[in-house]
Amino acid sequence: MRKIAIVGGGISGLATAFYLQEYALRPLDITLIERAPRLGGKIASAQESGFVVEGGPDSFLTRKPSALALCRHLGLNDDLIGCNDSKKTTYVWSGGQLHPLPEGMMLMAPTMALPFLRSRLISWTGKARMGMEALLPQRRANDDESLAGFVRRRLGQEALDKIAAPLMAGIFAADPERLSMQSAFPIFLEMERKHGGLLRAILRQKRAQQRSPVGPGPENASRSMFMTLRGGLQQLVDAIAARLHPQTVLLDRHALGVARVHERYRILLNDGSALYADEIVFATPSYVTADLIREIDPALALKLRGIRHVSTATVSLGFHSRDIARPLDGSGFVVPRNENRQITACSWSSTKFNHRAPEGCALLRVFVGGARAEALAEQDGAALVDLARRELRAILGITATPVLAKAYRWRKGNPQYDVGHQARIAEIDEIVAWHPGLHLAGAAYHGAGIPDCIDDAVKVARFIAQKTGASREMAV
Numbered sequence: 223m224r225k226i227a228i229v230g231g232g233i234s235g236l237a238t239a240f241y242l243q244e245y246a247l248r249p250l251d252i253t254l255i256e257r258a259p260r261l262g263g264k265i266a267s268a269q270e271s272g273f274v275v276e277g278g279p280d281s282f283l284t285r286k287p288s289a290l291a292l293c294r295h296l297g298l299n300d301d302l303i304g305c306n307d308s309k310k311t312t313y314v315w316s317g318g319q320l321h322p323l324p325e326g327m328m329l330m331a332p333t334m335a336l337p338f339l340r341s342r343l344i345s346w347t348g349k350a351r352m353g354m355e356a357l358l359p360q361r362r363a364n365d366d367e368s369l370a371g372f373v374r375r376r377l378g379q380e381a382l383d384k385i386a387a388p389l390m391a392g393i394f395a396a397d398p399e400r401l402s403m404q405s406a407f408p409i410f411l412e413m414e415r416k417h418g419g420l421l422r423a424i425l426r427q428k429r430a431q432q433r434s435p436v437g438p439g440p441e442n443a444s445r446s447m448f449m450t451l452r453g454g455l456q457q458l459v460d461a462i463a464a465r466l467h468p469q470t471v472l473l474d475r476h477a478l479g480v481a482r483v484h485e486r487y488r489i490l491l492n493d494g495s496a497l498y499a500d501e502i503v504f505a506t507p508s509y510v511t512a513d514l515i516r517e518i519d520p521a522l523a524l525k526l527r528g529i530r531h532v533s534t535a536t537v538s539l540g541f542h543s544r545d546i547a548r549p550l551d552g553s554g555f556v557v558p559r560n561e562n563r564q565i566t567a568c569s570w571s572s573t574k575f576n577h578r579a580p581e582g583c584a585l586l587r588v589f590v591g592g593a594r595a596e597a598l599a600e601q602d603g604a605a606l607v608d609l610a611r612r613e614l615r616a617i618l619g620i621t622a623t624p625v626l627a628k629a630y631r632w633r634k635g636n637p638q639y640d641v642g643h644q645a646r647i648a649e650i651d652e653i654v655a656w657h658p659g660l661h662l663a664g665a666a667y668h669g670a671g672i673p674d675c676i677d678d679a680v681k682v683a684r685f686i687a688q689k690t691g692a693s694r695e696m697a698v
Contacts, residue, residue: 223251224690227489227499229477229514231256232263233672234664235505236462237292237679239470245687252467253497255489257476261463264635265672267454270626272580274454275538276587277630279672280571281305281448281455286673288680289458290449296461301453304446305574311552314343315563315617316384320555323385329407330373330386331355331420333428348380356421360414366641369406370398376420388556392566394670395534395592395636405639452577455672480514487659501659501686505679507531508637508666518660522653528646529666531634534591535599537610538571540626543584548618550584555617564598565590565613583625588613593638603629637666661686 226242228235231254239254260266264278282289293302313320321343326334332352339349355376361367369391373382382398391398394406403411410420417423451457463471478490480502487502504511512526554569567589572579579585588610591599598609606629614620647667654660663678665671 223249224501225251225486225497225499226253226501226503226686227487227497228252228254228503228505229489229511230263230505230664231258231261231471231473232505232664232675233265233459234263234675234679235503236261236459236466237676238503238505238663238683239466240462241680241683242686243466245683246690247687248690250687250690252470253499254466254471255475255477255491255497256471256473257492259474261471261473262456262459264632265455265459266630267456268628269453270628271540272583273538273540273585273626274452274578275585275626275628276450276454276571277536277538277628278632279455280569280575280587281450282672284447284449286669286671286677288676289673292462292676293449293451293458296458296465298451298457298461301451301457302449303452303576305448305450305553306576307446312389313552313555314384314388315555315557315561316343320617322552327385328424329390330377330381330410331424333424343384344380348378348384351378352381353421354378355419358419360418366402366404366644368399368641369396369401369403372403372410373398376414383558383560388558388566392556392589392592394639395532395566396638397593400593400638400640402639402641402643405643450575477514479517481517482657485658499659501661501689503661503663503682503686505663507634507664508662509634511662515660519653519657522650522657525646525650525653526666529643530638530640531666532591532593532636532638533596533599533631533633534589534636535601535606535629535631537588537590537606537629538585538626539588539607539610539614539624540579540583540585541620541622541624543582545622546584546618546620550586554586559594563613563617564595564609566592566595568614568617585626586614592636599631600633601631603631606631637670639670 228238235254239252242250242252266277268275284290312323324332324341325337326332332338369386370382373386387398391401394401413420413423417426476492478492481488487499489497508526508529509531512523516523550570550573553574556567557563557565565588569587571587572585590606607627654662661682663682665675668674668678
């Protein structure tokens with residue numbers, strides 16, 4: 223029987239183990255090794271006092287279908303909930319007050335003229351500079367560029383500072399001066415390449431929609447862009463774990479090193495034991511993988527260490543609704559760096575999704591750290607809660623003691639897609655191909671979201687199952 227070892231029990235490793243079971247027609251001996259006492263990695267949900275708290279991601283994109291398909295395959299369809307689109311306004315903290323993003327903003331590009339012109343977020347000079355985007359020539363070079371470079375070139379500095387950096391770089395907890403457009407936001411590069419600019423692309427899309435209006439039939443029924451699970455995303459982790467064979471998972475164990483011995487991989491564990499595997503899947507952060515494979519391929523280890531990771535933290539605070547004077551009439555707010563605050567954003571969780579707070583209460587989630595403020599995220603939990611309360615007092619005027627406070631720290635938990643990331647990953651993939659039975663999966667490579675990690679897992683599981691000579695196809 224072919225032996226498979228999976229190192230790392232986050233969503234990438236879990237999904238790999240699950241799909242290996244699903245794809246393979248012949249029995250496989252699968253062992254998943256996780257150093258923590260729980261599975262799920264950064265997917266961590268808690269249910270306390272009627273609140274549903276997410277420590278890591280709180281939802282997944284439906285535009286990339288693999289996470290939604292996996293939830294349905296696991297029988298979680300009745301627990302899927304979408305975000306409240308009627309309350310999707312995002313605010314920006316600027317000049318000491320919250321400004322709503324103009325209606326119709328496509329991340330950083332305005333799609334509706336009047337709401338944009340009426341907005342007080344961007345100065346008239348900044349609006350004029352953004353409007354000039356339609357007149358600018360397209361970039362001819364095909365090399366990668368940073369988010370900051372792209373936005374300055376197309377829309378100007380104010381659009382970068384107040385919109386693109388806090389919103390778009392914030393998704394990756396990244397420095398906009400280093401974040402790769404090719405890897406993080408290729409759609410905007412394609413808009414420029416195909417149409418000459420963002421505003422021109424948007425206008426042409428609108429005209430096309432007017433010429434070919436979408437009917438109201440069931441095949442075109444609207445679906446929320448983001449979805450989650452009623453009891454938190456931990457439901458997805460638990461549902462996968464419940465489907466794995468009991469002998470598959472080793473918790474509280476971690477690999478100390480990996481060697482190639484007689485065409486197999488030997489994994490030395492911290493309890494002194496060793497596992498031998500024909501195929502090994504590393505679903506660990508790239509810097510952890512680098513340490514494990516340095517004896518097998520020092521050059522590959524060096525490439526993997528070149529993928530930076532940064533620290534972040536989330537602090538969830540529950541309050542009685544009566545203690546919050548300002549209406550929580552949107553999804554939350556982001557904070558530009560030049561505002562000199564100690565948080566990067568705040569999600570109004572109980573407005574964004576139903577079933578997140580008990581009746582008469584509200585749940586807010588504060589984001590700390592990232593590429594430009596890692597030290598703030600590496601404080602202990604009590605210090606993080608104090609920081610979050612101070613910031614919400616200054617921004618939202620909340621002085622009450624929270625009825626719930628829960629902090630999660632993710633030290634070096636966010637991979638950074640720096641300029642040149644695609645080329646770096648192509649080099650890594652080329653080296654990996656020289657090592658039979660060695661596979662990489664996870665957020666550091668081809669996409670950082672839950673659907674991206676599941677896509678990685680599907681690809682690896684399908685490849686391994688096909689090597690056994692007998693595999694079934696599945697719709698994912």
